[in-house]
Amino acid sequence: MVFAVQELHIEYGARVLFDSLSFVVERGERIAFAGQNGAGKSTLMKCVAGIITPDRGRVLRPKYSEVGYLPQDGIHISGSSLINEVLGAVGDIVKLQEVVDELSDALISMDSSTPAYMDALEEIGHNELLLQELDAATLRPRVESILRGLGFKDRDFERDCGQFSGGWQMRIALSKLLLQEPDVLLLDEPTNHLDIQSQRWMEQYLRNYRGAICIISHDVSLLDSLVNRTIAFHHGRAEEYSGNFSFFLKESVLRKDILRRQVKAQDREIAKAQQFIDRFRAKASKATQAQSRMKQLEKVVRIEIEDDDAVMSFNFPAPPICGHNVFNMEKVCKAYGSITLLDDYDFSLDKGDRIAIVGVNGSGKSTFTRIASGTEAPDSGQFNLGKHTQLAFFSQTHADLLNDDSTVLECVEFAASRETRPLARNILGCFLFRGDDVFKKIGVLSGGERSRVALCCMLLHPANFLIMDEPTNHLDFQSQSVLQQALLDYPGSYCIVSHNRQFLDPIVNKVLEFRNGHAPRVFYGNVSAYIESVDLEQRRAKQAGTQAPPTADANNAFAQQSNVNRKEQKRLEAEARQRRAKTVKPLRQKLTQIEKGIADTEAMRTKIAAQLGNPDNLSDNQKLMELTQRHQQLERTEATFFSQWEEVNTAIELAETSINADLSLS
Numbered sequence: 001m002v003f004a005v006q007e008l009h010i011e012y013g014a015r016v017l018f019d020s021l022s023f024v025v026e027r028g029e030r031i032a033f034a035g036q037n038g039a040g041k042s043t044l045m046k047c048v049a050g051i052i053t054p055d056r057g058r059v060l061r062p063k064y065s066e067v068g069y070l071p072q073d074g075i076h077i078s079g080s081s082l083i084n085e086v087l088g089a090v091g092d093i094v095k096l097q098e099v100v101d102e103l104s105d106a107l108i109s110m111d112s113s114t115p116a117y118m119d120a121l122e123e124i125g126h127n128e129l130l131l132q133e134l135d136a137a138t139l140r141p142r143v144e145s146i147l148r149g150l151g152f153k154d155r156d157f158e159r160d161c162g163q164f165s166g167g168w169q170m171r172i173a174l175s176k177l178l179l180q181e182p183d184v185l186l187l188d189e190p191t192n193h194l195d196i197q198s199q200r201w202m203e204q205y206l207r208n209y210r211g212a213i214c215i216i217s218h219d220v221s222l223l224d225s226l227v228n229r230t231i232a233f234h235h236g237r238a239e240e241y242s243g244n245f246s247f248f249l250k251e252s253v254l255r256k257d258i259l260r261r262q263v264k265a266q267d268r269e270i271a272k273a274q275q276f277i278d279r280f281r282a283k284a285s286k287a288t289q290a291q292s293r294m295k296q297l298e299k300v301v302r303i304e305i306e307d308d309d310a311v312m313s314f315n316f317p318a319p320p321i322c323g324h325n326v327f328n329m330e331k332v333c334k335a336y337g338s339i340t341l342l343d344d345y346d347f348s349l350d351k352g353d354r355i356a357i358v359g360v361n362g363s364g365k366s367t368f369t370r371i372a373s374g375t376e377a378p379d380s381g382q383f384n385l386g387k388h389t390q391l392a393f394f395s396q397t398h399a400d401l402l403n404d405d406s407t408v409l410e411c412v413e414f415a416a417s418r419e420t421r422p423l424a425r426n427i428l429g430c431f432l433f434r435g436d437d438v439f440k441k442i443g444v445l446s447g448g449e450r451s452r453v454a455l456c457c458m459l460l461h462p463a464n465f466l467i468m469d470e471p472t473n474h475l476d477f478q479s480q481s482v483l484q485q486a487l488l489d490y491p492g493s494y495c496i497v498s499h500n501r502q503f504l505d506p507i508v509n510k511v512l513e514f515r516n517g518h519a520p521r522v523f524y525g526n527v528s529a530y531i532e533s534v535d536l537e538q539r540r541a542k543q544a545g546t547q548a549p550p551t552a553d554a555n556n557a558f559a560q561q562s563n564v565n566r567k568e569q570k571r572l573e574a575e576a577r578q579r580r581a582k583t584v585k586p587l588r589q590k591l592t593q594i595e596k597g598i599a600d601t602e603a604m605r606t607k608i609a610a611q612l613g614n615p616d617n618l619s620d621n622q623k624l625m626e627l628t629q630r631h632q633q634l635e636r637t638e639a640t641f642f643s644q645w646e647e648v649n650t651a652i653e654l655a656e657t658s659i660n661a662d663l664s665l666s
């Protein structure tokens with residue numbers, strides 16, 4: 001046993017989080033804590049870690065059992081270099097090594113024949129034996145391996161920890177925990193700030209971890225590959241499931257169905273007993289039996305079934321008609337000091353593209369979204385939105401711009417259009433703001449709650465192109481499912497920065513991968529297909545003994561060591577460009593001419609409409625007739641243009657679909 005929870009009771013005001021909660025965690029177990037946001041999972045972890053004290057009950061741990069806890073956020077470290085901070089996590093080793101070094105220096109000036117010299121020599125030997133037991137010789141290589149695995153570069157090792165942002169601060173804390181190797185790891189959303197490569201490294205590391213692991217995560221892929229037991233919390237109770245997270249999801253539905261059948265059977269038995277009592281209680285010959293049945297009925301323990309939390313859904317506002325081209329980047333350059341993120345980069349996003357943007361932190365993903373949203377200009381090059389593109393952008397920083405004095409409902413209603421304002425309460429319910437929660441002031445919300453409000457504001461804005469930067473970081477499974485289904489039904493285009501494979505796989509058709517020191521590249525298919533592709537590159541390169549540009553980061557444990565099929569990919573892309581030049585380019589040129597015709601016709605019709613309203617023309621019947629006929633002719637011309645626009649746009653989509661399908665098959 002590494003710890004046991006006994007009769008735990010925790011309440012906040014009138015709300016009971018846990019009542020008589022008990023369970024035991026054994027060495028080597030991998031346990032997922034499941035339940036909706038607010039069910040008490042993080043609170044329980046803090047109890048086990050000794051950060052908060054329960055109202056009743058206790059957490060038992062063996063005398064020498066060590067617990068390591070990683071919270072969701074709130075960590076800030078400064079004042080020491082990255083490498084020294086992580087090395088300091090195993091203070092005993094560092095202190096012992098310092099003593100050995102000091103004594104070794106002192107020996108140089110000491111007389112070897114004195115007792116003091118012999119005592120110092122003995123102490124050095126004793127400490128070196130301890131260091132050997134603690135494997136001190138491999139300490140720094142282990143630290144460097146962990147840091148690289150979590151995405152840090154060698155040049156980061158001597159940087160002050162205070163220079164790292166919040167997401168990287170969490171990685172520092174995780175590095176220290178992994179180095180300490182406590183008897184039990186308590187991990188609260190450990191993947192929120194990790195890119196795909198770092199997630200995969202951590203997943204592999206945790207699989208081989210010797211201690212027990214308790215984890216809270218909304219990443220189903222991680223949980224399925226790691227955990228062998230799930231504890232689900234709901235309305236103050238806990239249920240245990242012996243299996244991974246997908247097993248829990250299926251088994252919980254089965255258990256609820258069985259419980260419903262048991263309730264129905266019990267209700268039938270109770271109804272029969274009550275019918276007997278009502279019928280025979282007044283008859284002297286049956287009164288004794290009726291009285292006996294009444295006593296039996298009073299002793300029956302009713303089977304209770306908890307109501308399911310209401311499953312809500314929403315649909316995006318109907319987007320305006322969009323042209324075939326959503327946006328274009330041509331020769332775009334962007335750098336911050338000596339770090340170049342984009343260099344003469346060309347990219348085009350077309351109608352129907354649903355793109356996942358992946359890559360290590362700092363490789364340019366968020367910068368790309370800011371340029372694509374128009375909130376940040378490139379250093380050079382051109383960025384242009386399509387003629388009919390209407391954009392909605394969600395960024396984590398938008399949460400900081402909310403008015404602290406407004407209520408949640410006021411904030412969302414203010415951001416909504418007149419048509420979508422009535423949907424505000426429904427969409428807030430989808431993202432965990434229910435009942436009186438909608439009347440909370442923005443200023444009292446947590447960072448995760450503010451982020452969800454900002455997401456709701458964005459989702460109620462009618463648009464045909466969405467950009468989302470880590471939209472699922474603070475969403476539970478139910479809210480993720482609601483958003484995922486809405487995106488599946490959404491007819492527009494979108495780019496999503498995320499590393500949540502379970503969320504992305506069903507809703508994206510392309511992956512845009514950002515790599516440090518290399519131009520971003522496109523993969524056709526979902527995120528799982530992308531991972532398979534880069535794994536295949538790695539295996540082929542290893543077999544060929546060649547070296548290639550890394551997929552994400554040369555220092556990452558999962559950095560790709562080769563790229564032998566890059567020439568083939570370039571050939572396919574070149575062929576696709578040639579086909580587009582022959583088929584799609586002329587259609588796009590024709591589409592541009594049609595759109596110009598529509599614009600010119602609209603301008604002329606507006607001009608004639610103004611002339612029709614001129615009092616001087618109203619008195620001239622001949623002039624009035626000519627203007628009316630001209631206006632009607634322009635309306636017919638405009639209708640013809642719109643019909644042609646639909647035909648050409650459809651032809652472009654069919655051509656692009658054919659080209660993309662050929663690329664995917666190849």
